Amino acid sequence: MRNMTETELTEVVLERYSNTPDERLRTVLQSLIRHLHAFVRDVRLTESEWNTGIEFLTRTGQISDNKRQEMILLSDNLGVSALVNMVSAGVKEGATESTVLGPFYVPGSPERKWGESVLLRDGDDTPLVIHGRVVDGNGEPVPDATIEIWQTDANGMYDIQDKSQPEDNLRGWYRAKPDGAFLMKTIRPTSYPIPTDGPVGELLRATARSPFRPAHLHAIVSAPGFRKLTTHLFDAEDPYLDSDVVFAVKSSLIREFRRNDSPEAAEKFGVRGPFWELANDFVLTRNG
Numbered sequence: 642m643r644n645m646t647e648t649e650l651t652e653v654v655l656e657r658y659s660n661t662p663d664e665r666l667r668t669v670l671q672s673l674i675r676h677l678h679a680f681v682r683d684v685r686l687t688e689s690e691w692n693t694g695i696e697f698l699t700r701t702g703q704i705s706d707n708k709r710q711e712m713i714l715l716s717d718n719l720g721v722s723a724l725v726n727m728v729s730a731g732v733k734e735g736a737t738e739s740t741v742l743g744p745f746y747v748p749g750s751p752e753r754k755w756g757e758s759v760l761l762r763d764g765d766d767t768p769l770v771i772h773g774r775v776v777d778g779n780g781e782p783v784p785d786a787t788i789e790i791w792q793t794d795a796n797g798m799y800d801i802q803d804k805s806q807p808e809d810n811l812r813g814w815y816r817a818k819p820d821g822a823f824l825m826k827t828i829r830p831t832s833y834p835i836p837t838d839g840p841v842g843e844l845l846r847a848t849a850r851s852p853f854r855p856a857h858l859h860a861i862v863s864a865p866g867f868r869k870l871t872t873h874l875f876d877a878e879d880p881y882l883d884s885d886v887v888f889a890v891k892s893s894l895i896r897e898f899r900r901n902d903s904p905e906a907a908e909k910f911g912v913r914g915p916f917w918e919l920a921n922d923f924v925l926t927r928n929g
Contacts, residue, residue: 651678701840708801710744714841717741717887718850735778736926739872740889743859745799750789753813756911758826759790761807766795766828769898769917770910771874774821775862776924782821783925786864789814790825792857797833824910829898829917830856832881845886855881855890860923867925874921896921 645653654674661667680686705711716722722741730739753759760766775786791812793799800810817823834852837845845852856876863869875882875890877897882890901907901918910916 647678647682651675654678697840697843704839708747709836709839711839711841713742713744714835714839715844717744717889718835718841718844720888723888733778733926736924737862737870737872737922738891738893739870740891740894741887742871743887743889745801746791746859746861747801747812750791750812750814751809753815753825755815755818756824756826757813757815759811759813760826760828761810762794764795767915767917768912769827769829769919770901770912771823771825771827771858771919771921772910773823773920773922775817775823775864776821776922777867777927778924782819783817783864783867784819786817786821786823786862786867786923786925787814788817788823788825788923789861789863790827791859792827792830793833795828795831797831802836826910826912827858830858830876832856832876832879835886850886851881851884852886853881853884854887855879855885862923862925864925867927870923870925872923874919 651674655671658667658670658674661670681691701711701715713722726739726741732738758768760768775783775788777783789812791799794803794806794811796803798806800806800808800812811827815823815825832853832855835854836842837852842852856879857873859873861869861871873889873894875895877895882895896919898917898919900915902915906918907914907916910918
């Protein structure tokens with residue numbers, strides 16, 4: 642069709658994609674086309690603005706590698722990651738809520754023994770002891786459960802950002818015991834700014850947004866027969882809980898880290914002196 646109107650162009654493009662064999666792909670593409678075309682008409686997008694957007698996305702891809710995922714960072718900062726989580730999670734009442742994965746997850750973290758710390762560098766950091774159980778919705782232990790955790794160091798940087806940190810610092814996975822119990826050691830998480838030296842940082846500055854995330858610990862909890870849980874544990878005392886740059890905070894994931902000065906408790910958990918303590922259960926949802 643020649644000499645199309647704005648609306649006719651959209652319909653022609655949709656028709657060209659109407660024979661996509663995969664039904665789900667056809668549905669997603671046609672909806673995407675409708676919304677993109679409507680956006681262009683709504684804001685009366687200029688060619689110069691569209692080229693600026695293309696250049697921005699190109700640079701976002703170019704700066705990404707196996708240690709830095711600027712595309713995920715962009716998705717997080719536009720609230721898309723959080724929205725996808727909301728519409729797809731389908732968590733049953735009583736189960737631990739999920740949230741975004743984030744751009745700093747690295748597969749293949751090493752296994753940690755019962756009560757072993759994921760902090761690999763030397764220092765006088767006050768340890769954080771996290772203990773609890775992995776259970777189902779009825780409170781029954783989940784067999785063969787694993788808990789993978791990762792977080793920033795005290796300087797607000799992940800090991801893959803900071804060459805001064807040992808490899809796999811503050812990363813690792815633990816296997817729960819048959820009764821669902823687990824014991825992990827780390828340090829209290831800190832709030833931190835996301836990287837602002839790339840295209841996403843430019844976007845934040847242009848929109849006068851804060852780059853800070855509230856203090857949190859990432860966790861992935863898995864077990865055969867259960868839905869994989871990707872979640873955070875947030876520090877209740879953090880000032881950025883209501884302004885998380887990636888919109889990932891959920892009230893049910895906010896935790897209080899309590900200081901424990903008991904020598905008996907320190908001996909029980911295998912730490913020296915006072916420590917931070919978090920008692921936390923992960924409640925998984927069965928498949929199906």
